[in-house]
Amino acid sequence: MKTNKSINLLFAMLFIAVVTYAQDRPTIEPKLTEVWEPVPAKITPGENNAPPSDAIVLFDGKDLNEWTDGDGGLAKWIVEGGAMTVKAKTGVVKTKQKFGDFQLHIEWRTPAEVKGDGQGRGNSGIFMMKKYELQVLDSYESKTYSNGQAGSLYKQGIPLVNACKGPGEWQTYDVIFMAPVFTEKGSLKAPARITVLHNGVLIQNNFELKGPTEYNRIPVYTPHGKGSLVLQDHGNPVSYRNIWVREL
Numbered sequence: 001m002k003t004n005k006s007i008n009l010l011f012a013m014l015f016i017a018v019v020t021y022a023q024d025r026p027t028i029e030p031k032l033t034e035v036w037e038p039v040p041a042k043i044t045p046g047e048n049n050a051p052p053s054d055a056i057v058l059f060d061g062k063d064l065n066e067w068t069d070g071d072g073g074l075a076k077w078i079v080e081g082g083a084m085t086v087k088a089k090t091g092v093v094k095t096k097q098k099f100g101d102f103q104l105h106i107e108w109r110t111p112a113e114v115k116g117d118g119q120g121r122g123n124s125g126i127f128m129m130k131k132y133e134l135q136v137l138d139s140y141e142s143k144t145y146s147n148g149q150a151g152s153l154y155k156q157g158i159p160l161v162n163a164c165k166g167p168g169e170w171q172t173y174d175v176i177f178m179a180p181v182f183t184e185k186g187s188l189k190a191p192a193r194i195t196v197l198h199n200g201v202l203i204q205n206n207f208e209l210k211g212p213t214e215y216n217r218i219p220v221y222t223p224h225g226k227g228s229l230v231l232q233d234h235g236n237p238v239s240y241r242n243i244w245v246r247e248l
Contacts, residue, residue, distance in 0.1 A: 049105060049172065051244035058095055058229070059084060059243040067093045070230075083109070083239040086124060091233050094130065098226035101248040104128075104175040109239045110138035112168025116236075118144040122167065124238035125154065128177045129227030131212035132192055136238060140164040151196060151203045154213045159196075159203035170241070171199055176248075179226070180209075186223040 044053040051057050058066045061082030064075040069091050076090035084093070110122025122138030132153065139150035139162055146152070151159035151173075165171050174197040181190040191211075196204035211219030231240060 049107070049242060051105070051242075052246065055105075055244040055246050056097065057244045058097075059241065061241055064093065066096055068096060069093060077233075083241040085237050085239040086231075086233050086235075088233065088235045088237070092127075092230050093233075094228040094230040096228070098228050099129070099245060099247060100179040100226045102175075102177055103246040103248060104177065104229070105172065105242065105244050106175075106240060107170050107172050107242045108136050109170050109241075110136075110167050111237050114138070114167050117142050119148060121236075122238055123232075123234040123236050125232035125234070126173065126175075127213070127230035127232065128175075128192070128194070129179060129224070130230050131224070131227060132177075132194070132209055133213035133232070134173065134175065134194070134196060136232075138164070138167050140166045151198045153194065153204065153207060153209060155215070156210055156213070156219065157194075157204055157207045159198070160205065161201060161203060163198040163201040163203055165199060173198060174200075178248075180221060180224075182221075182223040188221045191221070 041054070046052045046055070062079070064077065064079060064084060067075040067077075067084075069075050070093075075093045077087050077093055078085045104126075106126060108124070114121065119137070121142050122136070124136040125133045126136060127133050135148060135150055135152045135154050137144070137148070137150040146158045147155050149159065149162065150164050151162070176195040178193040180188060180192040183189050192209040193206050194204055194209065195202070195206050209219075211221045213219070229245070
């Protein structure tokens, strides 16, 4: 009982000390804490997931002019009904432009007709800088390994929740990606980090990537610069639309 009284007395004394310190802090001229420069650039935000005025539009539903195939040739995916859809066995498509830190908005849809299960069900992927995969998959009512389901950073980061809509429904990813930083000698200074909202729900919260995506190896960083955004051909007719980025 004496011990409890001593602890309570100690907390009371600490509380009084903190309050006294707060009250004794000198006031300063309010203008001394006002920062007027730089002035943030004024932009026009988009409505209903439309790109803001400072965005780079990568796909507006009309053509694949901003994309190539994996070798830099003509992108071979199907453009129809305002969407681009994987044409199986034609390979990935990648952006002509390369990016470092960015904000990405992308909408995707797995096939309405369900075929397969696990990793064979509506599989595709979005690769940041050609290296770091955010999984696209029909995980609505389909089991697979947790670090390979929709919204995972493949084989690395399990999503906080499963926010998937049903097969055939359009879904959104809103991504903040911070590229890794390397020293002049090539060692890692800061790892890549990613925040993802899936259908408006936070599923990756400033996740620290362990390195590039690997299927059967331990991820290891190697120095690199900016890279293309890549969409994966996994053999399933997954569709994408309304893709835009803002460089940060």
